[in-house]
Amino acid sequence: MAAPMLRLFSRGWWFGAPSLSGVLPLGLRKAHSDVRGLLAAQSARGLFKDFFPERGTKIELPELFDRRTSGNFPQTIYCGFDPTADSLHVGHLLALLGLFHFQRAGHNVIALVGSATARLGDPSGRTKEREALDAERVKGNARALRRGLEALAANHQQLFNDGRSWGSFTVLDNSAWYQKQHLVDFLAAVGGHFRMGTLLSRLSVQARLKSPEGMSLTEFFYQVLQAYDFYHLFQRYGCRVQLGGSDQLGNIMSGYEFINKLDNRAEYKLMRKQIIPTTKSEKNVILIVPYHHNRLELINTFIALSQRYLKLFTFLPLPEIDHLMQLHIKEPEKRVPQKRLASEVTKLVHGQDGLDSAKRCTQALYHNSIDALEVMSDQELKELFREASFSELVLDPGTNVLDTCRKANAIPDGPRGYRMITEGGVSINHRQVTNPESVLVVGQHILKNGLSLLKIGKRNFYIIKWLQL
Numbered sequence: 251m252a253a254p255m256l257r258l259f260s261r262g263w264w265f266g267a268p269s270l271s272g273v274l275p276l277g278l279r280k281a282h283s284d285v286r287g288l289l290a291a292q293s294a295r296g297l298f299k300d301f302f303p304e305r306g307t308k309i310e311l312p313e314l315f316d317r318r319t320s321g322n323f324p325q326t327i328y329c330g331f332d333p334t335a336d337s338l339h340v341g342h343l344l345a346l347l348g349l350f351h352f353q354r355a356g357h358n359v360i361a362l363v364g365s366a367t368a369r370l371g372d373p374s375g376r377t378k379e380r381e382a383l384d385a386e387r388v389k390g391n392a393r394a395l396r397r398g399l400e401a402l403a404a405n406h407q408q409l410f411n412d413g414r415s416w417g418s419f420t421v422l423d424n425s426a427w428y429q430k431q432h433l434v435d436f437l438a439a440v441g442g443h444f445r446m447g448t449l450l451s452r453l454s455v456q457a458r459l460k461s462p463e464g465m466s467l468t469e470f471f472y473q474v475l476q477a478y479d480f481y482h483l484f485q486r487y488g489c490r491v492q493l494g495g496s497d498q499l500g501n502i503m504s505g506y507e508f509i510n511k512l513d514n515r516a517e518y519k520l521m522r523k524q525i526i527p528t529t530k531s532e533k534n535v536i537l538i539v540p541y542h543h544n545r546l547e548l549i550n551t552f553i554a555l556s557q558r559y560l561k562l563f564t565f566l567p568l569p570e571i572d573h574l575m576q577l578h579i580k581e582p583e584k585r586v587p588q589k590r591l592a593s594e595v596t597k598l599v600h601g602q603d604g605l606d607s608a609k610r611c612t613q614a615l616y617h618n619s620i621d622a623l624e625v626m627s628d629q630e631l632k633e634l635f636r637e638a639s640f641s642e643l644v645l646d647p648g649t650n651v652l653d654t655c656r657k658a659n660a661i662p663d664g665p666r667g668y669r670m671i672t673e674g675g676v677s678i679n680h681r682q683v684t685n686p687e688s689v690l691v692v693g694q695h696i697l698k699n700g701l702s703l704l705k706i707g708k709r710n711f712y713i714i715k716w717l718q719l
């Protein structure tokens with residue numbers, strides 16, 4: 251008899267509020283309340299949408315997550331991330347939050363960096379074969395991804411602890427088991443368990459076979475590797491649940507079938523659906539790896555996003571989210587839920603320091619705060635005014651407003667530049683300066699941190715770092 255499995259897709263944000271009975275399979279409804287609590291809470295937040303398989307399971311999924319069912323607790327759940335780029339993005343964050351929710355409920359979770367799979371390239375959800383990545387590039391990306399995953403897990407642990415005893419968070423890399431694998435041995439041992447008809451029937455394969463470009467053997471083989479990963483994690487760590495976006499359904503099914511052929515113990519999976527359609531477009535990807543992304547960009551994006559994302563991207567209890575929404579109805583201009591969303595996500599991604607820094611940037615940018623500007627480091631200022639040009643100038647005695655603007659190449663030479671100042675188009679440190687001959691004063695035009703922020707017109711910023719002060 252086929253072993254039980256589960257698929258849980260997250261609800262897309264465009265589908266409306268999830269209703270429990272509509273989302274969860276029959277088994278869950280008869281489960282006892284504790285179990286119901288964990289999956290129901292996740293579904294109520296809109297994190298998961300569907301289960302795989304839906305029927306014919308020997309053990310119902312809820313038992314798998316039940317603290318009180320002996321032998322079943324804790325479970326190990328994994329999700330894979332291919333290092334095809336050197337940054338995590340918001341789609342990954344969603345997958346990670348899925349893992350974090352299980353971790354918070356006491357289960358052990360594995361974030362798998364797919365250094366081996368990234369070399370092949372997952373064809374799922376793609377219309378064209380991706381550019382092949384060489385081993386060095388994948389290695390660099392994998393290091394960056396691992397750092398990002400570990401940083402997020404550490405922020406989660408330090409800043410979102412709720413006093414319960416959590417499961418472990420482990421980062422693994424599938425190159426660890428493929429490096430040692432001999433190709434012929436692998437094909438001989440594994441290949442026979444995969445049937446061509448089944449592999450060919452996967453939607454991701456079908457779509458690519460019909461495309462003008464077709465599909466390479468390398469890409470076709472991808473699902474075998476992901477299936478084997480699942481098997482390996484099942485054998486080695488007892489991992490019975492895999493989490494993935496809806497594009498991962500075919501790969502997860504292959505893993506499920508493969509494990510069942512080799513081992514007929516109960517097997518389960520969870521799946522999550524992609525909920526941010528724009529994330530797949532390269533232009534719209536919001537990079538979140540801590541060391542080379544723009545915190546302000548992240549905070550602004552979350553301010554602009556729908557309130558629904560509070561449920562998806564934060565750990566705030568639902569009643570608290572309802573309360574924030576009530577506040578929003580009374581005073582929408584305060585944008586309370588959006589600000590809270592931005593700060594919760596920034597805290598998770600960048601830690602408390604990152605959040606404080608993003609708040610200083612917001613103060614300096616939107617509230618023209620000189621105090622905030624004064625305590626900002628060069629790095630923060632550069633990040634804040636990413637579009638701004640940055641120059642280092644020597645402060646000669648008697649340097650005036652006109653000299654400063656010219657040396658920073660902020661105004662044109664000649665009378666036109668001069669007039670831009672007299673006509674009020676120039677400000678230094680958020681204060682308008684209309685006299686081109688005014689000599690710069692430390693403490694007014696030059697901040698305590700040795701910086702000046704020059705603004706020309708409405709949005710052209712120039713940061714000047716004064717040397718030899």
Ligand SMILES: Nc1ncnc2c1ncn2[C@@H]1O[C@H](COP(=O)(O)OP(=O)(O)OP(=O)(O)O)[C@@H](O)[C@H]1O
Pocket residue numbers: 329330331332333334340341342344345372493494495496497498523524525526527529530
């Ligand atoms: N926008 C998204 N919404 C929800 N889940 C996502 C999103 N983007 C990726 N995921 C999920 O995150 C996990 C890791 O994805 P993966 O590393 O393959 O990223 P990707 O964006 O699909 O990039 P690529 O295919 O170019 O490597 C997968 O389970 C994937 O389905």
Ligand SMILES: N[C@@H](Cc1ccc(O)cc1)C(=O)O
Pocket residue numbers: 329330331332362364367372424475476477479480498501
């Ligand atoms: N195929 C997944 C990443 C992944 C890699 C290896 C796995 O074992 C699982 C998942 C994706 O592209 O989104």
